[in-house]
Amino acid sequence: MTDATSAARWRAGILAAVLIAGGGGYWLGLSGQSDAPTEATGSGGRKILYYYDPMFPNQKFDKPGKSPFMDMQLEPKYADEGSGTAPGVSVDPAARQSLGIRVVAAEMGSIASTFDVNGSIDFNQRDVAIVQARSGGFVERVYRLAPGDVIGAGAPIADLQLPEWGSAQTEYLSVKKLRKPELTAAARQRLRLMGIPEGVIAEVDRTGRTGGRLTVRAPIGGVVQTLNARVGVTLATGQTLAEISGLGTVWLNAALPEAQAALVKTGQRATATLTAFPGESFAGRVIAILPTASADSRTLTVRVELANRGGRLRPGMFATVALGGDARPALLIPSEAVIRTGKRAIVMLERGDGRYHPAEVVTGRESxxxxxxxxxxxxxxxxxxxxxxxxxxxxxxxxxAVRALEAAR
Structure with missing residues (x-):
């Protein structure tokens, strides 16, 4: 009986403990339910999800009050925002001034399509003269010249002695004495084919004397780039004596970013300014856009031809050139209104009811x-x-949602 009584007492104790635990849990549950905060509601019974600082919208707060970031009150975020009204961000009128919101209307206007790029002056490689010996001989005299000298058209370069010319002139005079016009014409044509100038042939006709000496002169004015003539040097037919680059026009080779390549066309006008001539501008035109791009700078070379009156523009000078066409009508907005995400451009539109929503745009020129x-x-x-x-x-x-391009009016 003692063991049975003991077991009964153990069962009674365990049952009492279970009842006490259950009652305690029930009481705690009721207590917790009565202490749970009621859901926050705003004016008109609207449900408030949280409070936030418009300047730091990522931070959320459970209770109203002053923002820890700015000297302004927290704004409530309602659960029904966006339902029953047009989608958009609503800003209290009193907060607009604090946020510095400024609204500008898109309007038609004109924008200059010009932009500046940098470059340097170079010789016009199409204005080059190569002075050569027309016949074999040797150099008797070289005039006081050196590479880099600026000379005018017709300036003497060297005196040459050309024996072949002398013998050809003697043959011409002998044929002329025969008084046969067809033979005389053929001999005269031979002199021309040898490169003898018409003035020399006319002098042989007039004086009846031959001569194999020739003074070589510059065919154009410009800069002596190379000078190979030296006194006593034996010459072969076609040997180069000098190379001259003209200065009547020069090239401005400018580096054009490849992103702006579509804005420049051959034949467009261009205006250059140089630090050497402050306050002056030099008008020219685009004559070529070279077909290759620089792999390092990602630029194309634009070639602008400039008139060089007085030879003031010297190769190697640094210049800035304005490229592009004339201004044309366009829909314009302030540049700071454009938000560039990397994939697209967005602007924030004002709906007129105090709400704002994003819209995608495609932008063009900027100036x-x-x-x-x-x-x-x-x-x-x-x-x-x-x-x-x-x-x-x-x-x-x-x-x-961002308003798509197709939805724009």
């Missing part, structure tokens, strides 16, 4: 703080030019 809008916006629509990044961040947090 003077204005950006051309090619698609996605219509004249008269208002964009946010200041404070747009805060609105865009809030729109992203709330999942507001």
């Amino acid at each position: 003077g703080g204005k950006t051309e809008v090619l698609r996605g916006l219509a004249a008269g629509e208002k964009v946010v030019a200041s404070g747009q990044f805060l609105l865009d961040s809030e729109a992203s947090l709330t999942g507001i």
Whole structure:
């Protein structure tokens, strides 16, 4: 009986413990339910999800009060925002001034399509003269010249003695004495084919004397690039005596970023300015866009031809050239209103009811703080030019869809 009594007592104790634990849990449950905070509601019974600082929309707060970041009150975020109203970010009128929101209307205007690139002056490689010996002989005299000298057209370079010319002139005079016009014409043509100038042939006709001496002169004015004539040097037919680069026109080779290659066309006007001549500009035109790009700088070479009156533009000078066409009408907005995400460009539109929503746009040229809008916006629509990044961040947090290009009016 003692063992049975003991077992009964153990069972009674365990049952009492279970009852006490269950009752305690029930009491705690009721107590916790009565102490649970009621769901926050705002004016009109609207459900408040959380509070936030418009300047730092990523930070959420459970209770209203002053922002720990800015000297302003926290704004409530309602659960029904976006339902029953047009989608967009709503900003209290009192907070707009604190946020510095500035709205500007898109309007038609004109934007200059010119832009500046840098380059340097170079010789016009199409204005080059090669002075050669027309016949075999030797150099008797070289005039006081050196590479780099600037000479005028007709300036003497060297005196040559050409024995072949002398013998050919003697034969010509002998044929002429025969008084047979056809033979005389053939002999005269032979002198021309040997490169003897008409003036020398005319002098042989007039005087009846032959001579194999020739003074070689510069065919154009410019810079002596090379001078191979030396006194006593034996010459072969076609041997180069000098090379002269003209200075009447020069080239400006400018480095054009490949991203702007489509804005430049052959034949467009260009205006160059040089640090050597402050306050002056030099007009020219684009004569070529070279077909290869620099792999290091990702630029194309644009060749601009400039008139060089007085030889003031010297190869090697640094220059800035304005390229592009004339201004044309365009839809313009402030450049700071454009938010570039890396994949697309976005602006924040004002709906007129205190709400803002993002819209995708395609931009074009940019100049003077204005950006051309090619698609996605219509004249008269208002964009946010200041404070747009805060609105865009809030729109992203709330999942507001960006207006597509096709939806623009």
